Amino acid sequence: MVADSKGAFPLCDAQIGDSVRITQLCIEGAMRLRLLDLGFIPGAIIKVLQKSPLGDPMAFRVSQTTIALRKEESSQILVEKLGDE
Amino acid sequence: MRHYRIALAGNPNTGKSTLFNELTGLRQHTGNWPGKTVLHAEGSFSYQGNSYTLIDLPGTYSLFSNSADEEVARDYIIFEKPDATIVVLDATSLERNMNLALQVLEMTEQVIICINLMDEARKIGIQIDEKKIASRLGVPVIKMAARNGEGIDLLLKTLHQLVTGKISPQPLTIQYSKEIEEKIDELIPHIQNLIGNSYPTRWIALRLLDGDESFVQLLKEKYSKGKLQFNPIRFPSKHAN
Amino acid sequence: MVDSIEKLIQYSQSLRKPNIRDEIVTQIYQTTRSICQDSVIYPKTETNRSEKLDQILTSPIWGFPIMFAMLGVVIYLTIWGANVPSEALANLFGIGENYLTAAFQALGAPSWLHGLLVLGLYRGTSWVVSVMLPPMAIFFPMFALLENFGYLPRVAFNMDRLFKSSGAHGKQALTMAMGFGCNAAAIISTRIIESPRERMLAILTNNFVPCNGRWPTLILLASLFMAAGFATGVQSIVTTLVVMGIVLLGIMVTLLVSWILSKTALKGIPTRYTLELPPYRQPKFLNTIFRATVDKSLFVLKRAIIVAAPAGLITWILANIMIGEQSILQHITLFLDPFGKALGLDGFILMAFILGLPANEIVMPILLMGYLATGAMTEVDNMVELKKIFVDHGWTWLTALNMMLFSLLHYPCGTTIFTIYKETKSVKWTILSAVIPTAIAITVTFITAHVVRGLGLV
Numbered sequence: 001m002v003a004d005s006k007g008a009f010p011l012c013d014a015q016i017g018d019s020v021r022i023t024q025l026c027i028e029g030a031m032r033l034r035l036l037d038l039g040f041i042p043g044a045i046i047k048v049l050q051k052s053p054l055g056d057p058m059a060f061r062v063s064q065t066t067i068a069l070r071k072e073e074s075s076q077i078l079v080e081k082l083g084d085e
Numbered sequence: 086m087r088h089y090r091i092a093l094a095g096n097p098n099t100g101k102s103t104l105f106n107e108l109t110g111l112r113q114h115t116g117n118w119p120g121k122t123v124l125h126a127e128g129s130f131s132y133q134g135n136s137y138t139l140i141d142l143p144g145t146y147s148l149f150s151n152s153a154d155e156e157v158a159r160d161y162i163i164f165e166k167p168d169a170t171i172v173v174l175d176a177t178s179l180e181r182n183m184n185l186a187l188q189v190l191e192m193t194e195q196v197i198i199c200i201n202l203m204d205e206a207r208k209i210g211i212q213i214d215e216k217k218i219a220s221r222l223g224v225p226v227i228k229m230a231a232r233n234g235e236g237i238d239l240l241l242k243t244l245h246q247l248v249t250g251k252i253s254p255q256p257l258t259i260q261y262s263k264e265i266e267e268k269i270d271e272l273i274p275h276i277q278n279l280i281g282n283s284y285p286t287r288w289i290a291l292r293l294l295d296g297d298e299s300f301v302q303l304l305k306e307k308y309s310k311g312k313l314q315f316n317p318i319r320f321p322s323k324h325a326n
Numbered sequence: 327m328v329d330s331i332e333k334l335i336q337y338s339q340s341l342r343k344p345n346i347r348d349e350i351v352t353q354i355y356q357t358t359r360s361i362c363q364d365s366v367i368y369p370k371t372e373t374n375r376s377e378k379l380d381q382i383l384t385s386p387i388w389g390f391p392i393m394f395a396m397l398g399v400v401i402y403l404t405i406w407g408a409n410v411p412s413e414a415l416a417n418l419f420g421i422g423e424n425y426l427t428a429a430f431q432a433l434g435a436p437s438w439l440h441g442l443l444v445l446g447l448y449r450g451t452s453w454v455v456s457v458m459l460p461p462m463a464i465f466f467p468m469f470a471l472l473e474n475f476g477y478l479p480r481v482a483f484n485m486d487r488l489f490k491s492s493g494a495h496g497k498q499a500l501t502m503a504m505g506f507g508c509n510a511a512a513i514i515s516t517r518i519i520e521s522p523r524e525r526m527l528a529i530l531t532n533n534f535v536p537c538n539g540r541w542p543t544l545i546l547l548a549s550l551f552m553a554a555g556f557a558t559g560v561q562s563i564v565t566t567l568v569v570m571g572i573v574l575l576g577i578m579v580t581l582l583v584s585w586i587l588s589k590t591a592l593k594g595i596p597t598r599y600t601l602e603l604p605p606y607r608q609p610k611f612l613n614t615i616f617r618a619t620v621d622k623s624l625f626v627l628k629r630a631i632i633v634a635a636p637a638g639l640i641t642w643i644l645a646n647i648m649i650g651e652q653s654i655l656q657h658i659t660l661f662l663d664p665f666g667k668a669l670g671l672d673g674f675i676l677m678a679f680i681l682g683l684p685a686n687e688i689v690m691p692i693l694l695m696g697y698l699a700t701g702a703m704t705e706v707d708n709m710v711e712l713k714k715i716f717v718d719h720g721w722t723w724l725t726a727l728n729m730m731l732f733s734l735l736h737y738p739c740g741t742t743i744f745t746i747y748k749e750t751k752s753v754k755w756t757i758l759s760a761v762i763p764t765a766i767a768i769t770v771t772f773i774t775a776h777v778v779r780g781l782g783l784v
Contacts, residue, residue, distance in 0.1 A: 025348075030151050031598045036351040037147040038600060039181050043352070050380055053389035054487035057496075059380065059603055063355075064178040064368075066376070066603040068483050070490065073598055098604045112621055149347070152520055177605055179366055183358040184351075205607055210369035217365035232610055261353050268341045275328040275337065293338035295347055301335055308331040 007081070012058065012074035014048045020079035021045050027076045039063035040077060089248045090138050092161055094189055095173030096182050097144035100201045102126075104173055104231040105141045108241075113141065132241045135248070140167065146181075148188045150299045160303065162192050163284065168248045169195045171240070176206035176213060176228070186222065190256040191288045196224045197243055204230040223255040258287070268294055280313050376605040380480070389484045396477070397573065400468050402566040405545050408460035409562075415459065419452035442642055446695070450638020453691040454630045457542045462623040465541065469506060470618035474609035478503050482601055490596050492581040493588025495524035497599065498531075502580065505535030507622065510742040512537075513749055521597040526755060527584045529746055533738040533763050534576040534583070539630070539686030540733050544569050546690065550713045551726035568730075576734050579766065629741075630687035637681060637688045641695040655696060669768060670728035670775030672720065679732065684740040689733065722784045728771040735767035 008023045022044050025032055039062040040046070047061040057068040069077075095101045102113040109128025126141040142161055143154035150156045162170055172189050174182035179200065186198050200213060219226035225243045229236025246252045260266065272290040280289075292300045307313050328334050383392055423444060430440040472478070482499035489496050497519050504512035512532050519525040536544060545565060553564035588594065644655040652660070655677070663673030674696045682689035697715050716725070737760040738746070747756040778784055 033149060033151045033347060034146070034600060036348065037149065037151065037184070038602075039355065041348070041352050041355055044355075049377055050384055051386065052384065052486055053386045053484050056487050056490075057483065057601065059384070059483065061377070063181040065181050066380070066605075068486070068601040068603060070486070070496075070598070073600070097602065112617070180358055180362045183361065184354050187354050187357060202607075205605065209374055212367040214365040218361060221361045221364070232613075257357075259353055259357050262349060265346070265349065271341065272334075272338055275334055278328070279331060279334060290338075291350065293335065294342055295350060296339070296342050305331050305335065 008078040009080075010075045011046065011048075011060070011069075011077040011079045012071050014079060014081075016048050016051060018048045019045060019082045020048070021082055022077060022079050024078040025076070026078060027073065031073065035073070035077070038067050039065070040067075045082065046079065086134050086136065087248075088136050088138070089168040090140065090165070091244065091248075092140050092142055092165075092167040092170045093173065094142045094148075094158055094162070094170055094185065095144055095201075096146055096175060096185055099144070099173045099175040099182065100231050101141060101144055101173045104171075104199065104201060104229075105139060107231050107234065107237055109139055133245050135245065137244075145185070147185060148192070149295075150297055156299055159192075159300070162189065163288075164307070166193070167195075169197060169244060171197050171199055171244070173199045173201050176200045176202045176211060177209065179211075179213065187257070187259060190222065190224065191259065191291070192285050194224070194254045194256045195247060196254060196256065197240065197247060198222060198224060198226040199231075199236070199240060200226065200228045201231050203228045203235065204233060221257060223257050225252060225254070265291075265294065280308065284313070374605070376476075376603075379606055380603065383477070383480050384483055393481060393484060394570070396472065398566055398570055400465065400472070401569050401573075402562060403468065404461050404465045404541070405549065405565050405569070406562040407464045408545070411460040412456055415456035416452070419448075419456055422452070423448060438646070441646060442639065445698075446638045446642025447635055448638075449698075450641070450688075450691050450695055451631055451635050453694065454634040454687055455627065457546065457690065458538075458630060458687060459623065459627055461542055461545060462538055462627065463619050465538065466507065466622040467615040467618040470614050470622075471609050471611070473503075474607065474614050476604050476606045479601060479603050483603060486601070488581055489584070492585035493524075493592075493594065493596055494527045494531075494581075494584040495519045495521060495596060495599065496601055498524070498528045498580075498584075501528045501532060502535045502577070505532045505537060507538055509533055509535070509537045509738055510745040513742060513745045516749070523592050523594045524597060526592055526750070527587055529750065530587065530755070530759050530762060531580040531583050533742065533759070534580045534735065536573065536576060536734055537686065537739075539739065541569075543686070543690050543733050544572055544730050546712075547726040547730050548572075550716065551721070551723045554713070572730055572734055575731075579735065583762065583766070630685060633685040634688045634691055637684070637692055638695060641681065641692050645696065659696065668775065669732070669771040670724050670778070671732065671771065672725070674719065675725075675729055675732075679736060682739075683737075686733070686739050724775065724778050724784045728774055731774060732767050732771050735763055735770055737761075737764045737767075 011020065011022075014020050022040060022042050024042060025035060025040065027035065044062060048058065049061050049066060050059040052058070052068070057070045058074055059066050059068045060074075093101055093105055105111065105113050105126060105128060109130050111126065111128040113126050127138060128141075129136060129138045131137065140161065142158040145152070145155045145158050148155055148159040148162070150159055161167070170189055170193055172186045174186060186196070189196055198218070200215060200218075203213070206213065213228060215226045215228050225247065227236050227240050227243060229240065231237065243252070247254070261269070269287060269290045272293060273286050276286045276289050276293075289304070304313075328337050382388055426444050426448060427440065430444065478500055481503060482496055485499045486496040489498050498516075500518065501512050501516045504515045509532050512535070513529055516525050516528040516532070519528055548568040549561065549565040552568045553561040556564050641655070644658070645653050647654050649657060659673030659677050661673065662676040666672040666674075666676045669676075674693055677696060678689045678693035681692050694712075694715065697719055737743070743756060743760055746759045747753070750756060
């Protein structure tokens with residue numbers, strides 16, 4: 001996934017503990033709809049919580065719930081970093 | 086004595102099965118993992134001389150027909166028209182859960198919102214003003230901890246009032262962008278012309294605009310088989326007053 | 327003029343624009359957010375309790391060790407805790423048998439009736455109760471506590487990558503966990519997997535998770551033959567490790583079979599999915615324990631007894647109707663014996679597995695009844711005598727190991743097979759769901775037997 005000019009990068013490259021804002025979903029079809037339902041909507045703030053012991057999937061906090069996504073999905077969600085707290 | 090059908094909707098893992106068990110005395114399997122209710126249970130109970138059948142719809146994140154479960158839940162609410170729908174929300178993640186409630190409110194006004202797992206929410210210091218939520222949503226909102234029995238009595242009382250018409254909900258209408266609203270307004274008269282007012286026309290307009298294939302297919306099928314009730318006379322109560 | 331449903335649909339299509347759903351969902355989210363901002367006050371703390379726990383329970387270093395430790399603790403407590411009550415129940419039933427026998431004698435009942443009802447029906451049933459009830463009454467509540475606590479989704483999170491690389495769905499970990507209780511129930515729970523291909527994988531491999539009907543067999547054999555040489559204090563630990571090894575083997579076979587099927591009959595790549603990790607919840611202890619014990623243990627036990635009682639009868643009849651010099655049972659076991667021996671088992675064991683098709687719970691009782699019907703022993707009320715029955719029939723640790731392997735890997739029980747048919751509506755896949763495990767069970771036990779014998783280990 002190519003990062004765009006505003007410094008957006010795929011969610012899977014975010015560091016554990018980072019808070020990021022979603023800029024774009026590059027997924028189509030049913031998965032896009034499911035992600036929207038779960039709160040992965042453009043503008044939403046996501047916190048990167050945890051990696052599975054085997055490296056994938058990753059767990060994210062999105063609208064007060066914890067959702068795990070495989071790399072296939074999280075690489076297609078573009079995010080930008082929020083300032084370090 | 087009258088008989089009412091009540092649907093139970095909610096996100097996966099919100100304690101829907103626990104509430105179902107509390108109300109019906111049945112023993113649906115409960116556990117803390119999403120999607121564990123795989124059999125759609127039906128149970129019954131009576132309250133103040135009326136009997137109720139409770140239908141436990143599959144736990145879903147939305148009702149946009151992204152999956153078979155969501156279609157089952159959606160079709161039940163739209164086409165089977167339960168006398169009331171109880172939407173169970175998880176107090177610890179209200180924000181995500183409430184989306185489903187708003188979607189149900191677009192489909193029917195006979196809704197009670199149960200904010201379940203209040204015991205967990207209190208434990209982690211979440212405070213919820215259910216009266217404010219009720220005034221925004223326009224339907225009864227009840228805080229509960231189903232597994233401790235907390236809030237069950239109030240739910241039963243409210244349910245009784247709702248199905249007997251002692252409460253008339255004024256559900257919130259979500260306002261979309263001007264463009265979408267214009268298109269909805271354009272579609273609604275045509276929908277009413279074809280299938281009358283027995284079904285939530287605004288919601289159907291939204292699905293048509295959304296291009297919800299599974300719903301459009303089903304609507305076509307039901308319409309051509311003459312299975313839709315055409316009922317142009319009955320208007321929603323707020324217009325009648 | 328929009329005067330038909332088709333025209334309405336056409337008309338609405340003309341009004342559509344791409345990704346209108348984004349707008350709808352976003353608007354719904356904004357509405358909920360504004361409602362929640364007005365009416366919900368959240369605590370100020372940055373990380374909540376569940377997230378802190380997850381940092382430990384799914385941590386890169388501790389995630390897997392904790393998972394294995396939990397499995398080990400559950401199995402250990404089951405074994406350790408079940409020992410005493412199992413023996414007490416067996417003693418109690420033994421006393422009951424003496425009274426029954428005395429009563430039969432006092433009434434002058436014919437000996438075939440005593441044999442049929444007491445030695446067949448009563449003894450078969452009491453075996454099932456004393457061997458199965460205590461472990462189930464410990465295992466089910468502990469499992470239910472973990473389940474209600476919210477640990478199962480974390481297991482799925484930890485193991486997801488293994489399932490992905492074998493072409494299976496990550497939620498298969500959840501359906502496997504259900505299999506520890508009952509494979510038939512687990513087959514129904516595979517409905518949570520939406521993709522038909524991955525659901526079929528989960529159905530076909532679920533049997534490699536030992537269900538409650540097989541736990542007692544595994545525990546009994548491990549403690550009699552693997553742990554016997556060790557000091558009393560560590561015997562339970564050794565048994566636990568052996569049983570854990572069997573469980574891990576089952577998981578490895580699951581992944582391997584999934585992988586092979588994904589490359590052959592059920593080609594495809596894993597579908598996309600999201601996994602929610604719900605907040606941990608403190609289980610309601612007494613309620614959970616009560617429900618698990620009463621609902622599950624007694625339900626399973628009832629099923630076992632309903633199946634075990636007639637099976638006890640049939641076994642006794644087979645063992646006591648003579649054709650020529652030998653009973654029907656002996657004819658069958660003699661016929662099966664060469665094949666059984668090739669698998670490191672014997673004819674009795676194979677016969678027990680065949681008659682045990684309706685429910686795994688009754689395999690061990692049938693086997694013992696078969697041995698007792700032909701041997702000299704008439705009463706078994708402790709572990710030493712129990713082991714003696716096996717040893718008298720030529721058992722070694724290899725026989726025990728292979729029976730455990732066969733139990734883990736062989737065809738699912740009748741109820742499960744029936745459930746598979748109901749869920750898949752396919753005769754072909756139902757047959758395969760029995761044939762694949764059986765082929766694996768035969769292959770593995772055959773190889774094990776020949777390697778062990780070839781190396782001169784027995």
